[in-house]
Amino acid sequence: MRRDLSRLFYPKSVAFIGGNECALAVRRTVEFGFPGKIYAVHPTRKELGGVATVASVDAIDGPVDSAFIAVKREPTIEVVRALRAKGCGGAVIYASGFAETGSSDLQDALIAAADGMPLLGPNCYGYVNSLARAALWPDEHGVGLVDRGVAIITQSGNIACNLAMTKRALPLAAVITAGNLADVDMAQMVEALSEDDRITAIGLHIEGMADVEAFARAAAFARERRKPIVVLKTGRSEQGAKVALSHTSSLAGSDALYDALFRRMGIARLFSVTAFVETLKFLHHGGPLTDNRLVSLSCSGGEAALVADMAEDTGRGKGGGVRFPAFDRATRERVAATLNEYVSIDNPLDYHTFIWRQEDRLTATFAATLSGGFDVGMLILDVPTQAHMSPEAWLTTARAFKAAAGQTGARGAVVATLPECMPLDLADELAGAGVAPMCGLDDALSAFEAASSIGRAWARPEPTPAFLKPDGGATREETLSEFEAKALLETSGLRVPNGEVVAASEATAAADRIGYPVALKVSSAAIAHKTEAGGVVLNLAFREDVKRAAGKLAAIAPEVLVERMVTGAVAELIIGLKSDPQFGLALVIGAGGILAELLKDTAVLLLPADRGAIQRALASLKAWKLVTGYRGRSGDAEAVIDAVEAIARFAEANASRIVELDVNPLIVLPRGAVAADALLRMRQP
DSSP states (O other): OOOOOHHHHSOSEEEEEESHHHHHHHHHHHHTTOOSEEEEEOSSOSEETTEEEESSGGGOOSOOSEEEEESOHHHHHHHHHHHHHTTOSOEEEOOOOSGGGTOHHHHHHHHHHHTTOOEEOSSOOOEEETTTTEEEOSSOOOOOOOSSEEEEEESOHHHHHHHHTOOSOOOEEEEEEOTTOSSSOHHHHHHHHHTOTTEEEEEEEESOOSOHHHHHHHHHHHHHTTOOEEEEEOOOSHHHHHHHHHHHSOOOOOHHHHHHHHHHTTOEEESSHHHHHHHHHHHHTTOSOSSOBEEEEESOHHHHHHHHHHHHTTTTTSSOOOBOOOOOHHHHHHHHTTSOTTSOOOSSEEOOSTTTTOHHHHHHHHHHHHTTOOSEEEEEOOOOOSTTSOOHHHHHHHHHHHHHHHHHTOOEEEEESSGGGSOHHHHHHHHHTTOEEEEOHHHHHHHHHHHHHHHHHHHSOOOOOOOOOOOSOOOEEEEOOHHHHHHHHHTTTOOOOOEEEEEGGGHHHHHHHHOSSEEEEEOOTTOSOTTTTTOEEEEEOSHHHHHHHHHHHTTTOSEEEEEEOOOOOSEEEEEEEEEETTTEEEEEEEEOSTTHHHHOOEEEEESSOOHHHHHHHHHTSTTHHHHHOBTTBOOOHHHHHHHHHHHHHHHHHTTTTEEEEEEEEEEEOSSOEEEOOEEEEEEEO
16 A cells, blocks of 8 residues: 655645754745745744744644654654644654664654654655645755656755756756655655656666565556656665665665666666766656667767767667667658758768758758657757857757657657757757757767667566565575486476486496486585586596596595586576575576676576566677577577576575575577586575
8 A cells, every 4th residue: 555645745734843954945945936834943033934933843823744854863753753743744854863873773763753654864855846836955956846847866965956956957846855764765755756647757866775575566656657767776886885875774785686676667777867867858758768769860970970889889788778770761762852962861860061051951851850760869969058159050950850850740859969068948948849958968878778778668567576585484504416406406397417426436337327428526515616626527438537537526525426418518608596685586697607707797687587588688698699699600599598487487486495596507509408507505494
């Protein structure tokens, strides 16, 4: 059941309890034209921000929907208790010095005093909500009055201030700081904002989440409500994770697992503040894209080459990148008819300057180009903004593109390669016509990639992850022998080599039964990494070879595993299961063999994972090219997917017991895929 935060974020009456910070927040709310009742509370001051005060919360003579509390941390608890008794709809807790500094007892007392009343914070800057004309905010901000726009939630007050002051034509409807997330969490805020039809997209700056399952449910609700979400998450690096923990008492968690969750739920992750802002702006002007097919227009061959090269660099976050497909014949002919014979009709298109300053001809060229059925058309245009320069010719070009977008109904964006070359007046004019004014070429391409990744995810929604975790009944962990691990995995459908565990002295007889060539390995659960211990001998083709190898291995362990040697490998992959306290079991797929840790070519999937998700994860690997075809050889891709599905089935059937699993390598053959080695640790009663 979703929590009702409507009184907290959309109040009809507000109370400010405190001193200087409250005086500022009162002024911000008055400046916004807040239509409801404003109460100011201070024991000695006569007024706060021009509003007459009362001495205590008890002296307020009317209902309070939302409150901003900016007093020291100890008296904050008593103020919260008084507001709760008054039936307040929620409060912002400005004070710091709670769980982020180790004072969990004080934070617990705060929550107890609220007794169910929603609390934002503590250690929280508050919020600005243009749609409610409310600014429970003790600082400057640049949020204007809008009828619809994007909302941003951040755990950092300073980042919130920066975003609220941006001059990038971002249609910002609300900025909310979350602080310690002691009560109202990210998931509840996402659900509350998703219910507002005026919110066009939601941006989240996340340091960590205590309840990823609740967040996944909120993300699913946002998707149902067609609210695209973009994320800027810190804690990727070891140092970043440490700062996140000390800053807001957040556990950064495994970054790869957060990535997997975001992909599963159709959330786009950005890696810079500017790309985050530009993506939100682009999503406001038309929502997600169906695909990643772009067309670029510029009057410069240099810009055309530059944007083509930059497109090659997209997809680094495994979002699929963007591409500039060639014109189809009909579009090529339409575009060529508007230009002279000196212009090469390619995508990206350099339309030259033959038609510069000629609005009708520019409009014709742009309309012909935009009619080609691309997902978005972009005009690269940097407008002179210095006082002594005349921008008229550039404005003519921008208006021609705006007209062409209107004529064709195509999704359009005007992109300034340098953010300072997008005048705000022009940005507002373009935005009013539904054309996205984008600041920065690199960030614009990131925005287009993010919008297309969201659109494709929405087109094939996957189930919310199951977050498979231990049931708490097991008391010890045990590492199984390789033979035992493979036997268990085989029951779920994973193909393994024929093999036997025997005394070292009986290895030759076992090899005769199995057939040559064979591999010999020490069989001991105590030796996890047999290669490093010198416990593996491969490709033994004769009885004498087996006898000598078994004699050497007997010095390491009394028993050996004799297996039929897997030959004809096209590629080696690793398939693993990782157990995380927040996310439960996750499936890890990557380039395998002895260089797996060095290459770090991996993809992570949360369970359950269907065949399509597995195929997309495999396709994201650099090593997958070896399977699909490289230098005249290819492997059995369907058998690899079957193997991953088998391990996923094993995981779901044994989720409460699995600690970790490594199948490394899974040897990919021209026909088939075989698990050549397996390490499995399980919880035992």
